[in-house]
Amino acid sequence: MGKINHEKFITDMIRYASSAESPEHIINQILKYICENLKSDRAYIFEDNGDGTYDNTYEWCREGVTQEIDNLKNVPYDGALEVWFREYEKSHNIMIQDLEEYRKVSEPMYQILKPQGIKTLVTGPIEINGKYIGFYGVDNPPAAYMNNTSVLINMMEFVISMMIRLRDYAKVVERSATHDQLTNCKNRRAMQWVYDTEFDKEQSMMVVMCDLNGLKKINDTKGHGFGDRYICDAVEILNACFETENVYRVGGDEFVVILMGAKPEQIEQYTEKLNMYQELKKISMSFGFAYRHNAKEPFDNLLREADRKMYQEKEKYYREMGKISRK
Incomplete structure (x- = not known):
């Protein structure tokens, strides 16, 4: 032995x-x-x-x-x-x-x-x-x-x-x-789980589309380094509001947030929180929310709805900016 x-x-x-x-x-x-x-x-x-x-x-x-x-x-x-x-x-x-x-x-x-x-x-x-x-x-x-x-x-x-x-x-x-190099956010590829993964479709789903306001002007007038910092500051806000694992960068200044098991009354709470952080950080973003009581509907439907509402907010922002610039 x-x-x-x-x-x-x-x-x-x-x-x-x-x-x-x-x-x-x-x-x-x-x-x-x-x-x-x-x-x-x-x-x-x-x-x-x-x-x-x-x-x-x-x-x-x-x-x-x-x-x-x-x-x-x-x-x-x-x-x-x-x-x-x-x-x-x-x-x-x-x-x-x-x-x-x-x-x-x-x-x-x-x-x-x-x-x-x-x-x-x-x-x-x-x-x-x-x-x-x-x-x-x-x-x-x-x-x-x-x-x-x-x-x-x-x-x-x-x-x-x-x-x-x-x-x-x-x-x-x-x-x-699966992660964005600049912001450490998950990227579009990481978001593929919504299409491919089998998960409990009975749970609710909230999708938030976000687009930064004024990034092009910042890049043109202050440089891309300053613009990158602006993007990263915006991500800090999104992470604070929605938690890091739920935030995805899907374009230069576009982000998607996916929340499973969310409640409809949280939309107002999230909006208030986002506005507060934006004011503190001197960051401007436009948002659109889409909510369903279950996740049986195709994800693209929620994405399009959130995107449409976000662009409505963005148009409103630029209309207001136009009024200010003419004063």
Whole structure:
């Protein structure tokens, strides 16, 4: 007992990593493989939140073992995990063969590990570009597997760090395809979900069309840099009123807001809020609202209605501006 074919283990890791599956799926498959082959209760990955805490982001448990991933969020570095990262610098992995003995090393870590039913543990860091961005490990490998597990933990770091790099790169690519570069708003492509996605059509839908007033004049007289700032200020207003995930930039100065589960009386509330923010920010926008009690009607119908009402508001704005300019 305790003998593991290292060559086969790493070959299998590389085979997983080179598959055509998504990085997220591969990471979970690798953890499953690690957990099963190291006869452990749990295999997991923790990642740096960038605020001095770490989250358990991936986990695989053998049958009958309680999942801990939802309980292990915002684990502090200071006073807890720092003891592990200091040890990583010296030996690159940590092998706990008796948790009760380890209590003498770190009481804070003991208090985190003990409620999880951990008796033995092996963990190693995840390093990217010379910086530790997290760690991974297995809980309760059998005593006979401990030395093998320690060796394999070191060997697995490359594969795990590579998959996290690929995952992060995929997220960047996906975000660039669905978000506007200037404003960070979702773009027209991201709005395609309304046409393609199956969702509860019984819920209400509100569509808001928005167009900035006077942007061309600002670009012509003050420059496009000032115009870009004007657009970004307008987006801050839309995000504050409707929340970021509901706002889409569909043209140079055109935006669409899609609200599911909205109520008709909110139109007046949103209008008052928008007017208040515009006055504070010295931004001028025209809006049009379209509302339906359910989302069964084609989305384009609501979009056209909101667009028509928005242009009515825009015409009204320019008529008023014309009166002012003639005074």
